Amino acid sequence: MKVDQLAVFLENKSGRLAAITKALSDNSINIRALSVADTADFGILRLIVDDTDKATRVLKEGGFTVGKTDVIAVEVADKPGGLARVLSVLHEAGLNVEYMYAFVEKSAENAVLIFRFDDPDIAITILQNAGIRILTGQEVRSI
Amino acid sequence: MIWNEEFETLPREQLEILQLKRLKDLVERSYYRVKPYREKMDEAGIKPEHIKSLADLQKLPFTTKDFLRDNYPFGLFTVPLDQVVRVHASSGTTGKPTVVGYTKRDIETWAEVMARALACGGVHRGDVVHNAYGYGLFTGGLGAHYGAEKLGATVVPISGGQTKRQIMIMQDFRSTVLLATPSYALNIADTMADMGVDSSKLSLRVGIFGAEPWSDNMREEVEKKLGLKAIDIYGLSEIIGPGVSMECIEAQHGLHIFEDHFMPEIIDSDTGEVLPMGEEGELVFTTLTKQAFPLIRYRTKDITRLIAEPCVCGRTFVRMEKITGRTDDMLIIRGVNVFPTQVEHVLMGVEGVEPHYQIIVNREGSMDTMEVQVEVSEQLFSDEVKNLENLSKRIQAEIKDLIGSTCKITLVEPKTIQRSEGKAKRVIDNRNL
DSSP: OEEEEEEEEEESSTTHHHHHHHHHHHTTOOEEEEEEEEOSSEEEEEEEESOHHHHHHHHHHTTOOEEEEEEEEEEEESSTTHHHHHHHHHHHTTOOEEEEEEEEOTTSSEEEEEEEESSHHHHHHHHHHTTOEEEOHHHHHTO | OOTTHHHHTOOHHHHHHHHHHHHHHHHHHHHHHOHHHHHHHHHHTOOGGGOOSGGGGGGSOOBOHHHHHHTTTTTTOSSOGGGEEEEEEOOOSSSSOOEEEEEHHHHHHHHHHHHHHHHHTTOOTTOEEEEOSOOSSSHHHHHHHHHHHHHTOEEEOOOSOOHHHHHHHHHHHTOOEEEEOHHHHHHHHHHHHHHTOOGGGSOOOEEEEESSOOOHHHHHHHHHHHTSEEEEEEEETTTTEEEEEEEOTTTOSSEEEOTTTEEEEEEOTTTOOBOOTTOOEEEEEEESSOSSSOOSSEEEEEEEOEEOSOOTTOOOSOEEOOOOEETTTOEEETTEEEOHHHHHHHHHTSTTOOSOEEEEEEEETTEEEEEEEEEOOTTTOOSSHHHHHHHHHHHHHHHHHHHSSOOEEEEEOTTOSOOOSSSOOOEEEOOOO
16 A cells, blocks of 8 residues: 655755656656655655656666655545545544645546655554545556 | 884884984985075074984974975985986975985885885785876875885786776786775775675775875775775875885784884974974974985974884884874864864764765855765665754764864765865865965
């Protein structure tokens, strides 16, 4: 139920994000979801791609620092209250979200929320018990 | 192994008799044959006959790099040029280089002290010596070369650069000894990792590293990565080149100065006063035997202290502690003296920090600011901002403990700090002081 996410270190200088996306595009790797965390001094790019292993190899060869982490993808209806419900479940269970980002599926009926937890296994149990739909890595990659 | 048992274990009284005899000869030669030296001594009111004891050395004026530059290129040679068989020159980052000359006997002396140094570091006949010090005007390559040949080792005169090829050659030739600057040794280690060559595929036993200051934590790092024992060698072209002093493999603590050829003093770099044994200050050398280009009380700008206690290896020569830094590398940040090696020591103490760093100093208004750039290795990297920020804060706190003021830590992408093929450039000082 966990999804592979790549994290790439971004030095705070122009053209770094462009260099990463070019390396991926040159190798026909498709980005499914993406978010950038930025601070005053550096950034962290987080990506879900259609071929994690290949992307890792390509980026490492390009001299980037790459890390792989497990995240959880949750599907909710794309309407008011979709995110709020999931967050209230997590809050009641006392689970802390390290970070999250979201995107809307092509069909536009559903939205996908990507969550990073300290302990993803506990989070999966809690979300499933609340009847929330969790997507597999395969499902996310094929969106 | 002690290369020259007779001289290297000479009792102090006998050594001093020899030193005094050589000192008198040196002062006489310099005074009568070189006008600039004569003028300097006359100005100080010193004549060669005033040198009656080793303590009289203190009466002689210092020699500085500026004095060498003023007499560029051959003005301080004490022999006619037809007796000079070789010249070398310092890298001279600013202006004219410093030129040094050698007679045939000087080249022999150099090979002798360098052979002693290599033996002191555990190198012997039968070793394959991979000499990655630069060949050319720089004294490192040729100096080490002649010493290793005199010792009877097999020398691979590879010089610097083309690192991948160097690694292949070390593997194929089964090199047992690596001679390089510490920063180039690290560059080799990293390139090996990139190529997937493990240190167990090499036959290296000893690394003789010098020509730039390096910390003890850096030593551990290189020893681990290259699977060898790292030994510190010291020298400077003005004095002779590499082979002025050398750490022994037995103690790996302090570098034995070959005192029958080079006489050390430690002075207060502000007042020029000679400091008592054991105190830290600027290292000053007098070359006792050099013919073509002798130097009297040359200020090296290197900071160290002398160790008089006997050493386990049996050599009677005094030791100098590993160089902490140079007076001209020393940064004064808001009134506090900081050496790049101190910052290096902190960084190497943090698990996962790569030994590549750069210090950038700026002046904002009347405030000095110091920025330390650290490369983010995979081991340090995290997808969470707070982890990386904690890392910066931790390094910042440790450096603050050391220098008392807060510096900025900048995390940079791997391999963006320039790799050294000789001497590493650790500091960029943008202040116009």
